[in-house]
Amino acid sequence: MSAHDGPAAGPPLGRWQKFRMVMKVVELRLRFVALMAATGLGFAYWDAIWNRYEKWNRPAGPAHAETSDFEHYCPMHPTVVQPSAGSCPICGMPLSKRQKGEETPLPAGVLSRVALSPDRIAQAGVRTVAASYAPLTETVTTVGTVEIDERRLRRIASKTKGMARVEKLHVDYTGIKVEAGRPLAEVYSPELYQATQEMLLHHRNVQARPAGASRALGDPQELVRLAAERLKLWGITQGQVDAILKAGAAETRLPILSPIDGVVIRKGVVEGDYVAEGQALFEVADLTSVWVKARIYENQFALVREGQAVRATVESYPGEVFEGRVAFVEPVLDPRTRTAVVRYDLANADLRLRPGMFAAVTLESPVAEAPAFRARLASRPDAGRARKATLTVAEQEKCLVTNAKLGSMGDPLPVEVDGRKLWICCAGCEVKLKGTPARYLARLDPAPKDAVLTIPESAVVDAGTRKVVYVEAEPGVFEGREVVLGPPSAGRYPVLEGLAPGEVVAAAGSFLIDAESRLNPRAAGKPRTPEKAAEAGGGSTRR
Incomplete structure (x- = not known):
């Protein structure tokens, strides 16, 4: 073996050794993952863990009484609240039950x-x-106008049968003052002339008829009377008939006379016109009495009644007041203006007020006389009730202190005040009633007049x-x-x-x-x- 060769390799690992080595590596990695997971959960639930720790280590305290979700209150005095049932210390009314936090229902009418x-x-x-x-006093001020009194207005029309010709005008323009019986015009009519001749003929027969003559053909005097009645139907007066009979000659012209004293306010013909039966010739108005008409709105009807005092002023006479009384209130409302006409009569002997003038009309009415108040006056307590020493619950009706209907808060309670037996709605009212009796007893007195x-x-x-x-x-x-x-x-x-x-x-x-x-x-x-x-x-x- 060479000196450069490395150390000799160890014996090869067996299968079991390799398996154990792999498991150790996995175990180490799993421990690391578990440690990281535990650390993350600790950070995430730290508050909950700490709260539980404090709860377990907190010393035991005194036991608390169990609280109720309900409380009791007085409907008449909401400031009175008690945890248990009972009576109001102010008025003695039994306390009502409610849930805590619930809104307090107020008494009826509040x-x-x-x-x-x-x-x-x-x-x-x-x-x-x-x-x-x-x-x-309710004052209604509105605008009015001076108008002709319709009851003093006369329209003169032709009464002759057929067509008649206007021969002469005695009144040839409007505005002329005339007296009753004064001729306004003269008309000619053939039918009128013929009827006049017939009356004269019968009148001559009466004069020529011997005394004691037979009446087989009728009474001539009756014929004269019938002919005169026919002329009267055409507007001829008895005086004109007597004048025709006295003169013995038929008039070719019939005078048209004024029936009243007044002023000619309309002239409908001129000389030479032909007029038919019923055609209007003149209108004459008596202006010594005029109407003042004013308009009131529908919300003012209750303040106006017939016989009510009213006054008016006109710009022509500053500072002067023309007084009168309401004579008529129109029963129909004008749908366009939503008003009705109020009229009163006004004397005008000097003719200073002219129809067509504007007027400022003022009506004053005591409010107590309005229909709405008159209806309630009938239901007000009479003077006899105010003087009674003892009143029943039905006679008194309401508590003098709270003005609540007796019986609405339980059984009424009797109470003696200034020698009189009265009733109250609850015990709390007794102190107030006896403390200031004059204030509350005044409610029994009837209202002063007007x-x-x-x-x-x-x-x-x-x-x-x-x-x-x-x-x-x-x-x-x-x-x-x-x-x-x-x-x-x-x-x-x-x-x-x-x-x-x-x-x-x-x-x-x-x-x-x-x-x-x-x-x-x-x-x-x-x-x-x-x-x-x-x-x-x-x-x-x-x-």
Whole structure:
């Protein structure tokens, strides 16, 4: 063997040795993969592993009481919330059950409720006033025109049979003043002349007839009378008939006389015209009394009635007022203008008011006399109820404090106030009623004559489909309530429904309160549906 030869090769590996060597290599690689996988899982689930570690090593603490998912609250005082059932400490009403976090259903008639701290009230400038009775007058001002009194208008037409010729005009232009019986024109008619001749013939026969003559052919005097009646049908007066009989000669011209004193406002013929029977010749109007017609819109109908005082002014006589009373209101509405005509009569002896003049018409009506309020006056408490020492639940109807219907919050409770037995809806109202009895007892008094319940215009939030006011149910707690109002007058709204006398409303800052209820609807609450109200009414029984 050469010195350059390498060491001698070892003995060749057997099959089993080769297999073990391959498995060791695989084992080493699998360990490396497992180590890498464990490291990755540790990084991925480190938070969960650490949380479990802390939980296992945390010392045991005191046992916690099991909490309920429900709570109990007072529907009239939502700030009263208790974990268990019971009665409201304020009003004594049984508490209602609800799930925690559920919106509080508001009492019937209340749209929203907002609680404000004194600081918030001062910052918002909220000012409150009480709803009170006041006499309101609704004023309607509109444009009118002076027109002819249709009852004093006469149209003179031709009454002669056939065609008649206008021979002469005594009134040859319009605007002339005429007196009753004055001739306006003279017409000629052959039929009239013939009828006049027949009457004269019968009259001559009467004069020529000897006394005691036979009447076999009829009474000539009766024939004269019949002929005269025929002439009267053509417009000839009895005086004209007597004048014809006295003269003994037939007139070829028939004078057309004015039937009334007045002014000729229309002349329909000229001399030489031929006119037929029934054709209008003149129109004469008595202008010593005229009409003033004004138009009112349909939303003002309730404020106008017959006999109502009305006044008008015209530009021709500045500072002068022409007063009268509504004589007629048209029952039909003009579909084009959506207006109806109101008319009143006006004396015009000096003829200063001319038909066609424009007038500014003003109608003033007490709001209490409007039909909507008259209907409610019938249902208002009478004076006898206010003087009774004891009232039944049916007579009182509503709680004097909350204005809620008696029985809607459980059995009504009797209470003695100033020697009178009254009823309240819950025990919480007794303190308020006895604390300020004059404020609440005033709600039993009938409304003063010609007065309506009113609130300031600034207290009303017009939401488009409804009008809302915010009533101060408690100090700092305002409830939104829908009201039915009449038309505003003198800065105040008359109240038809929704408020009682003495209830306090937000007169300034009501829009800020409304904005707060919209921005925080959860705190404002949710109006109670009729079904919910029925359930609450049926489920709350006072022991």
